[in-house]
Amino acid sequence: MKKNLLLTSMFVIFSLLAKSQVGINTANPQGILSVDGLKNNPPTGVPTAAQAKDDLMMSPNGNLGIGTITPGTTLDVNGAITNRETTLDVTGNSVTIPANVSQVQLTGSATADIAVVAPAAPNAGQRLIVYNNTTGGFGATLNGVTVPNGKALEYIYSNSGWRSINGGSGGASSVNIYNADGTITGHRRVIQGGNTLAFTGTKTNAFSVDGSTFSVDAANDRVGLGTTTPDTKLTISTPDNSFGLNHTNGTVNFKSYIGGGVVSVGTTTANDLRFTTNNTQKMTITPAGNVGVGTITPTNKMVVAGSNAQPSALGTATTNATLRVDGNSNHALDFGTYANSPYGSYISSQNKTAATGLPLVLNPAGGNVGVNTTPGTAMDVNGAITNRETVLTVSGNNVTVPPNVSQVQLTGAATANVAISAPAAPNAGQRLIVYNNTTGGFGATLDGVTVPNGKALEYVFSNSYWRSTDGGTVGVSSANIGDIKASFSVSDHNGWVKLDGRPTGGLTTTQRAAANSLGFASYIPNASNSYLVQDGTRLGSINSNNSRIIARNQLPDFQLSGTTSSAEPTIKYDIINNNGRPATDTYSYTFLAGKIGTGTRNLDHVNTNVLYQNPHSHSFNTNSVNGGVAQQSINIQPQSLSVNMFVYLGK
Numbered sequence: 023m024k025k026n027l028l029l030t031s032m033f034v035i036f037s038l039l040a041k042s043q044v045g046i047n048t049a050n051p052q053g054i055l056s057v058d059g060l061k062n063n064p065p066t067g068v069p070t071a072a073q074a075k076d077d078l079m080m081s082p083n084g085n086l087g088i089g090t091i092t093p094g095t096t097l098d099v100n101g102a103i104t105n106r107e108t109t110l111d112v113t114g115n116s117v118t119i120p121a122n123v124s125q126v127q128l129t130g131s132a133t134a135d136i137a138v139v140a141p142a143a144p145n146a147g148q149r150l151i152v153y154n155n156t157t158g159g160f161g162a163t164l165n166g167v168t169v170p171n172g173k174a175l176e177y178i179y180s181n182s183g184w185r186s187i188n189g190g191s192g193g194a195s196s197v198n199i200y201n202a203d204g205t206i207t208g209h210r211r212v213i214q215g216g217n218t219l220a221f222t223g224t225k226t227n228a229f230s231v232d233g234s235t236f237s238v239d240a241a242n243d244r245v246g247l248g249t250t251t252p253d254t255k256l257t258i259s260t261p262d263n264s265f266g267l268n269h270t271n272g273t274v275n276f277k278s279y280i281g282g283g284v285v286s287v288g289t290t291t292a293n294d295l296r297f298t299t300n301n302t303q304k305m306t307i308t309p310a311g312n313v314g315v316g317t318i319t320p321t322n323k324m325v326v327a328g329s330n331a332q333p334s335a336l337g338t339a340t341t342n343a344t345l346r347v348d349g350n351s352n353h354a355l356d357f358g359t360y361a362n363s364p365y366g367s368y369i370s371s372q373n374k375t376a377a378t379g380l381p382l383v384l385n386p387a388g389g390n391v392g393v394n395t396t397p398g399t400a401m402d403v404n405g406a407i408t409n410r411e412t413v414l415t416v417s418g419n420n421v422t423v424p425p426n427v428s429q430v431q432l433t434g435a436a437t438a439n440v441a442i443s444a445p446a447a448p449n450a451g452q453r454l455i456v457y458n459n460t461t462g463g464f465g466a467t468l469d470g471v472t473v474p475n476g477k478a479l480e481y482v483f484s485n486s487y488w489r490s491t492d493g494g495t496v497g498v499s500s501a502n503i504g505d506i507k508a509s510f511s512v513s514d515h516n517g518w519v520k521l522d523g524r525p526t527g528g529l530t531t532t533q534r535a536a537a538n539s540l541g542f543a544s545y546i547p548n549a550s551n552s553y554l555v556q557d558g559t560r561l562g563s564i565n566s567n568n569s570r571i572i573a574r575n576q577l578p579d580f581q582l583s584g585t586t587s588s589a590e591p592t593i594k595y596d597i598i599n600n601n602g603r604p605a606t607d608t609y610s611y612t613f614l615a616g617k618i619g620t621g622t623r624n625l626d627h628v629n630t631n632v633l634y635q636n637p638h639s640h641s642f643n644t645n646s647v648n649g650g651v652a653q654q655s656i657n658i659q660p661q662s663l664s665v666n667m668f669v670y671l672g673k
Contacts, residue, residue, distance in 0.1 A: 042330065042359045043322075044367055052091045053312060053322025055080040055345065055357075074323065075100065079313065081320010082327055085294060085306030086313010093312025093320050095288055095295015096305030103284055105151070112136050112156055125151040125283060132156045138164035143179035150177045150184060151283060167253065174262075176280065180254050187280075188249050188259025226251065234259070294318065315345075330361040333370045337377040343370065353380050379426075409455070416440050416460055423468075429455040432466055440466035441515045447483035454481045454488060470516050470670065487673075503536045503672060506554070508665040518668040523548030533671040540669075549667035569655035 045051030048058035050065050059076035063069040069077065074091045087093030089100030108123045111130040119126055119140040128136065136156060153174040154162040161168040167186035169175040177184040212219060221229050221238070227250040228240035237246040246252030247266075249259035258266040263281030270276070274293045279286040288295045288307065296318060297305040306314040314320030316327035328344030333356065343356035352375040359367050371382035390397035395404035409428040414421050416434040423430055423444040432440065440460060457478040458466040465472040471490040473479040481488040507518065514520055519533060524546050526537045537546065540561065547562035 042367075043325075044357070044359075051322055052077075053079045053081045053314065053320045053325030054317065054327050055324045056091070056322030057324060074311070077323035079311075079320055079323025080325025080327070081306065081308060081312040081314035081317055081322060082325055083294075083306045083308075083318025083320055084304055084314035084316045084327060085296070085308045085318065085320035085325070086315055087308055087311035087320060087323040088313065089323070090308070090311015091322050092310020093307040093314060093323070094293055094309030095307030096297035096303075096315075097313050098288070098295060098307025098309065098311040100311035103286070105284060107153075107283070112162075115160075117162075119150070119152075124149060125153070127153045128156050128162055130156055132158040132160045132162075135160050135168070136162035138162050138169075140164060140177075140184055142182065143184075146180050148179045149285060150179070151175070152177065153283075165253075167251065174283065176285070178254065183253075185253025185257070186249075186251065187253070187257055326357075328358070330359045330365070332361055333358060333368055334372060335377070336373045336379060337375060338372075339374045341372065343372075346372075352376065355382075411457075416466075419464075421466070423454065423456075428453060429457075431457045432460050434460055436460040436462040436464040436466075439464050439472070439509075439511060442466050442468035444468055444481075444488055446486065447488075450484050452483045453491075454483070455479070456481065467516055469673075470518070503670060504540050505670040507668055507670075509668055510665060511668070512666060514668075517670055517672045519546065519671045521547050521549035521667045521669055523550075529671065530673065532673055536671040546669070569657050571653060571655050 043051040043053065044055045046055075046057040047061045048056055048063045050056075050063055050067070050069075052063075052068065055078075057078040058069075059078070062073050063077070064073070069091060071090075075089050077087075077089065077091055079087045079091045079093065081087065081093055085093035085096055085098060087098045087100070090098055105124040107125045107127055108120070109127045109129055110117050110119065112128055112132055113130070115132055115134045116137045116139070117128055119138065121141045128138075136154070138152065140150060151174055152162065152164060152169050154169040154171050156162065156171065159171050161170050163169075164177060165184045165186075167175070167177070167184075176187045178187055179185070221240075223229065223238070223240035226239045226241045227237050229238040230236060230250060234246065234248055234250045237250040237252065238244075239246065239252050242252075244252035244254065245256050247256070247258045249257055251257075258278070260266050260280060264279070266278040266280065268275055268277045273291065275290045276288070276295075277290050289309070292309040294309065295307040296303045303318050304316065306312075306318045306320060308314075308320060312320035312323055312325065314325045314327065317325055326345040331342035334340065334342045341354070341356050341358075343358035345357040347355040347357075349355075352373060354372045354374055356370040356372045357367070358370070359365070369382065371380045373380045384391045390399060391401050392398075393401075393403045393405065395402055411429045411431055412424065412427045413431045413433055414423065416432055416436055419436050419438045420441050420443070421432055423442065425445045432442075440458070442456065444454065455478060456466065456468060456473050458473040458475050460466065460475065463475050465474050467473075468481060469488045471479070471481070471488075480491045482491050483489070506521075509518070511518075512520075517533075519529065519537075526534050526542055526544060526546060529537060529546075537543075542562055548564065552564060
């Protein structure tokens, strides 16, 4: 019997009916849980036997049916049950059976009797069939019971050991009732009256009837029917394809059957098979093949009847669910129905040991999943999809998006641009919508892309970062390594590093690698009081300064000019006789010039209009051009707006 419930390539439909019925692949559930494998059941009414052949149904009376929608017993299967066979090669006349198998075929060559080792079963009652198909003609022995060559033998685990159901070829015990053989010559009758008739013995086959028809193992307190080596309190051994046990009241027959390598147990009449615990019927398989758990009247192939309850909290080992598919570690799959409005049903991937959510995967091996439609893609939803919004309040112009959310609304007061931190997504392709509803009018930036105030922007996680899906038409496009920007931010943010001349050793590993690729091996450039220029020098280098001293050859080409007074002076001059020469003597050259007052100087004098002077020049000094101080530098820094400069180096 298949033990795993596979959800593959099928559309899961849950319909809440008056009796909390659940239908899978059908909108017409016939019981508490109804699974239509081929999706061939009618939308209304009762499916035919042919349509129900692929169904699994749990009826309200607790019966579980496979291949039938009317299970008459706790487990009612309309079809064959197969235990898959595992082939094992013997080595050195020994073989070890792995755990968790129910049928093995021994192959290979044997040169002596084969020793078979099997691990202890987790629970008494587990069955194991061994088929000895080795060459060499030797038997295979497990726990003292030998499977003859070319034969198969079934074992059941009980009392800490594997016990043969029919005894195999474990050896024949004496069939004598006396110490010597004897023959009864006629019919005999024992009238006990008020007396007891007791047999005591210490042999494994202390008492028997017709060989192995009935055998009492007095040594181990066991009874064998069809075997002289019972390995349980009652061991029934039959040929293959034979019934073993029959419990009947003349109308209802409860039988066991072994044939074709499988074991069957149940009714051979049209009656329910019910399983009871604490004197209460808990599971039913109806004659129609319906199986009900918690109900004796399953109306579908599988019906599990439970109580409406809210899902169990994470980290809870027990469950409120109606049905649990339990794993062998900390996880389980729960199916249940809500007890509170708006009611309905749920499927939960439950963590039994920790308050950590576990994934619920549909079609892990491939296939499409559809909601309210036949899917044409991996996920096809005919209707609206709601990503619940998480409201986050900014603090100190910062906010952190928690993991596993798809839409956030930023609220609260901002006094500058809001820096958003979001954890890396577990897989590329995850989407995140950010609505900036803060007060103050500032944007909110995630990985270099800004959401304007009052706007919403969608991001997708790709190549280790959150990327804007609209290419930055709403915000600012993601930056590239080496991009430069001016900002009123006072510190590093979202991969942008302030150009403050610090050592690169204080950066992250990613940022150091980016800085080194730009030629900043030891220090980041310091942009304080500097202007950006493309001058062909090394990128990031600081050149020149903001003041200048003008050299003489940098002054304008001009000359200083001036004039002297051109007023004609009033001069009187006398020609004085020289050496007795008359004043009219042309050779007289001695004269005295001076400013004459109102009188006459000499009696003999001659006045003329010509005064002859020798050639001569004049010089003069001007005041200092700069006021007589030492030459000062000229500040060429223009009026400016103070900002901080940042370079994008990534995170």
